[in-house]
Amino acid sequence: MPAKQFMVKRMKIFITGATGRLGGALKRHYVTRHAVVAPTRAELDLSKPDEVAEIVRGIDFDLLINCAGMISPDECERDPLGALRVNAESPAAIAAECQRRGARMIHISTDYVFGGEGDSALSEDSPAQPINAYGRSKLAGEQAVLAASSKALVARVSWLFGAVVPSFPDQALAQAIAGKEVSAIADKWSVPTIVDDVATWLEHVFTQYPETTGILHVCNSGEATWHSYAEATLAIAYEFGLLKALPTVQMQRLEDFPNFFAKRPRYTTMSNARLAGLLGEPPRLWQEALRDCVRCSRLSV
Numbered sequence: 001m002p003a004k005q006f007m008v009k010r011m012k013i014f015i016t017g018a019t020g021r022l023g024g025a026l027k028r029h030y031v032t033r034h035a036v037v038a039p040t041r042a043e044l045d046l047s048k049p050d051e052v053a054e055i056v057r058g059i060d061f062d063l064l065i066n067c068a069g070m071i072s073p074d075e076c077e078r079d080p081l082g083a084l085r086v087n088a089e090s091p092a093a094i095a096a097e098c099q100r101r102g103a104r105m106i107h108i109s110t111d112y113v114f115g116g117e118g119d120s121a122l123s124e125d126s127p128a129q130p131i132n133a134y135g136r137s138k139l140a141g142e143q144a145v146l147a148a149s150s151k152a153l154v155a156r157v158s159w160l161f162g163a164v165v166p167s168f169p170d171q172a173l174a175q176a177i178a179g180k181e182v183s184a185i186a187d188k189w190s191v192p193t194i195v196d197d198v199a200t201w202l203e204h205v206f207t208q209y210p211e212t213t214g215i216l217h218v219c220n221s222g223e224a225t226w227h228s229y230a231e232a233t234l235a236i237a238y239e240f241g242l243l244k245a246l247p248t249v250q251m252q253r254l255e256d257f258p259n260f261f262a263k264r265p266r267y268t269t270m271s272n273a274r275l276a277g278l279l280g281e282p283p284r285l286w287q288e289a290l291r292d293c294v295r296c297s298r299l300s301v
């Protein structure tokens with residue numbers, strides 16, 4: 001079963017990063033039931049923290065969802081100060097403006113705030129020990145947003161995919177359809193998460209439990225490696241007739257990628273128990289969400 005739809009009260013929602021994978025999905029989902037304003041990067045540039053508060057001040061909204069971010073670990077590693085500006089300093093300025101006017105803010109963060117050394121699902125209380133500049137900038141953003149706004153919620157997501165903006169399943173499927181070898185890392189774990197479910201769950205939280213603050217892990221259930229994620233994608237595509245044969249996915253290891261500029265955490269699977277409590281049921285498994293996504297794929301042999 002996909003994430004449930006809930007009765008909602010119409011709100012004025014400000015979404016940053018709406019040209020991206022997650023922000024775009026939130027905009028598509030909310031625009032029919034809410035008044036959505038979604039400025040582009042040209043209109044609201046988070047690399048200029050000194051300017052964002054004034055721009056945000058000029059816009060009327062009840063809730064701001066900050067999906068914009070510098071999300072490439074390698075780009076953040078090359079420009080850690082730029083990453084801090086976009087992922088921490090501007091979100092802090094936005095949170096302060098939300099606090100000033102009594103508006104709510106949901107700030108999107110990441111499983112990369114974790115160091116990756118463990119092997120059991122991480123809760124919102126597990127210690128965050130980022131090992132790269134991206135994770136450090138996102139953790140700094142979480143802390144600054146929560147310090148600036150008493151009504152803020154930090155929503156950590158992981159391994160996002162969806163039917164509109166291409167992501168890992170599309171790449172794996174495109175490789176297979178082109179008859180190329182498909183290979184993926186088998187010693188790195190997290191939870192693939194479909195952006196459409198994130199949109200539905202967040203709407204449930206901000207309409208039914210608007211007092212929710214602090215940190216919330218927002219992900220589908222289960223756990224994957226990139227390798228099992230690729231295998232599941234191709235198996236579903238084969239079942240739906242998108243592939244004539246089911247290729248074997250070759251296993252790679254993190255150490256096969258010495259050219260990654262930023263270190264990648266090995267194990268960042270998040271527990272979604274707090275989210276399950278708010279929804280009244282566990283989020284569906286990532287494999288079920290992936291079926292919906294592959295079924296809608298525009299790729300085929």
Ligand SMILES: NC(=O)c1ccc[n+]([C@@H]2O[C@H](COP(=O)([O-])OP(=O)(O)OC[C@H]3O[C@@H](n4cnc5c(N)ncnc54)[C@H](OP(=O)(O)O)[C@@H]3O)[C@@H](O)[C@H]2O)c1
Pocket residue numbers: 016017018019020021022023040041042044045046047066067068069070071086108109110111112138157158159160161165
């Ligand atoms: N993708 C994942 O698997 C993943 C995993 C964990 C956490 N997250 C978090 O989820 C959030 C959304 O990720 P996503 O996958 O949707 O990213 P995305 O597809 O790369 O979209 C990023 C968005 O941020 C905007 N942006 C980038 N720099 C900006 C700036 N300086 N000022 C204003 N806007 C800027 C981009 O605008 P342009 O179109 O102009 O570039 C785009 O709309 C991020 O906070 C990320 O850290 C993502």
